[in-house]
Amino acid sequence: MDERDAFRAFATSEDATQSQRHIKPIHWYVACRLVVEGGFLPEDITPRPPLAVDPRSGRLRYEPDAATGGERTILGGLKTKDIDVTVLKPGLGPVLAVSCKGAIKAFRNLTNRLEEAVGDCTNIHITYPALVAGYLFAFRANRQAAAVAEEGAVAGASPRRQLAANDIAVGRGGAPVEAVLRFHHALSELSGRRSIRDDVSRYESVALTLVEPEGHEAGGVLEGFPPPDSRILLRDFFSTLYLRYDERFVYGAPDLKSVTRRRFWTEDSPAWTAGPGGLPDRPAGYDPRIAEPMDDEAPSPP
Template sequence: MPTDLEAKTCQWTNQADALAAFAEFTGKTQSASHIKPLHWYVACRLVVEGGFDPDDIVPRPPFRVQKRSGKAPLLHFDAKLGEGGERTVLGGLKTKNVDVVVTREGIGPVLAVSCKGVTGAFRNLTNRMEETIGECTNLHITYPALVLGYLVLLRANRQVEIALDDGLQAAEELGAAGEGTKTLTANDIAIEEGGDPVKSIVRFHNALRELVGRRGIRDDVSRYEAIGFGLVEMHGEQRSSLFGSFPTEDSPLNLTGFFDTLYARYDERFVVSAPDLSSVTRRHAWNPASPGLQLDGLDYEARLGGTEQ
């Protein structure tokens, strides 16, 4: 069991770890323990794949940068450097605690990701839209150049048919489905018997799709630069993995393009459009020999530079 300090401190976390923590958590969601590992996954990925300096990120990932004149920097893993918390960002209407924030010295917050985890009550999803739109608008009013992402996970609770005349089979199926299955209601079912998502989840996806795609700083402040949407399997051999058929591959909410979109918008605004600041804003490209890239379970490509850069 992790200590109280470890439970609040950013640790090395990959996607599989973050999804498993979300799927297997059985406590009260008010503790945010089901979603904290997703914060850590985002923060770590922004360093390893994104090339952002860990000192610029809250929560601070457990890495250290060794800069060398004329050469690509070395990235080191150091668990003792990890820190927890959220960053308070000044909004146009009110201050807001944001889950993961990259801040550049002398510029302010440049990239942020808000993470949400929904475990049930899916019929009420559309009630979240007001909060989702308000958060985006609030932050973009003060920081129109801020690259803002919204990352949401839902539990893919399935409709499980159990024969009423076979108590033993029922008990076995409930046990295989995992903790919490006995308390599921119709409102908590995400995947119908035929394998399709329920209508409330499709509507939520479609509503979010209208809020994504902000390209320039003069565009609608109520749109996010990127939104990632994922259903996490709760049963069988696929437990703790992503539900494969929704969102579809061509959906703008598909998780595969989430981080690439954030990086593209950041480079456009803070590097390409501001060449005089590029020495400050340019993302790191790590030396391939970096000890910090030898990570168990690394499930994406690190951002690499030449050994002599």
């Protein structure tokens, strides 16, 4: 649920990358945020987050037994594809999808990541041109060993194993290395798809972030990169997804609004309380989608 916890698990994991354990917490974070902030129904999302909606009152509650893992397999134009987080609307198919990727070392392989990103986006947009596609990429902000030792004396960071030159993301001066800068530029060119007639190889929204791996700052996002004028800032990622979704599936198709509109949750939902059905931790870094019941935007049964 919490961004910091999800990124901390990614940044400090010692599991092999093949296991996907370092990235799974980010999947769950995205899925939960799409409900709490985005107003999507939990049952429409894969993996199904540990949340449920009362069919009578529309109140949101924490329901750990409702959670189910896995990825949804999407029929692409070239091949089927397992998507990390997917929103599927009955009768319409997949309407929003987020790919969550990360690199903890071996940054020399970033070209392969770009080719994969372009191919996956093209593949799903061929079959579903209206689908809103997001791409969230996190780097572990590895520093040169000397810099880590110096910072550890101040921040209480634990010693880390020696890193190869290709595993370094942040140089001694605190700026990202050239490989990361090039990757940022390339990803920026893959973002910003607005219309279903636009280039199918571009994502509707892209975010890039460097995550601190050491000490008390572990899980925090590196300040200052991407720069404030970047097109792929994490702070804009979700709001852009929601905007593109509403443009296509709500405002652009008013006859389907009863199915496609995003829900507002009530102020008295159990999710916001400390009692039964309350979230273990209040959302951090974003606000729940709460509003007073008004007209056709009132919380309603799924």
